[in-house]
Amino acid sequence: MRSGLVCEDCGEYLWLAQGAVHVRWLRDREHVVREVAEHSSSGLETWMAEGLHFLDEHRGHSIAVVTER
Numbered sequence: 001m002r003s004g005l006v007c008e009d010c011g012e013y014l015w016l017a018q019g020a021v022h023v024r025w026l027r028d029r030e031h032v033v034r035e036v037a038e039h040s041s042s043g044l045e046t047w048m049a050e051g052l053h054f055l056d057e058h059r060g061h062s063i064a065v066v067t068e069r
């Protein structure tokens with residue numbers, strides 16, 4: 001099972017090796033994740049960094065969480 005983010009405006013997908021709960025958390029708590037990134041010396045896990053990058057690229061667009069089984 002994998003989950004990801006889809007931009008409904010552009011039709012672009014970002015698949016992450018995470019469950020839907022984690023992906024949804026990232027989308028809904030984006031500002032918290034960015035705070036953590038700023039104050040963490042070790043940085044974010046790769047999937048979180050990828051997710052934030054995707055959200056940056058599609059700022060203002062409609063982002064949904066998708067799951068593939």
Ligand SMILES: [Zn+2]
Nearest residue numbers: 007010058061
């Ligand atoms: Zn987009």
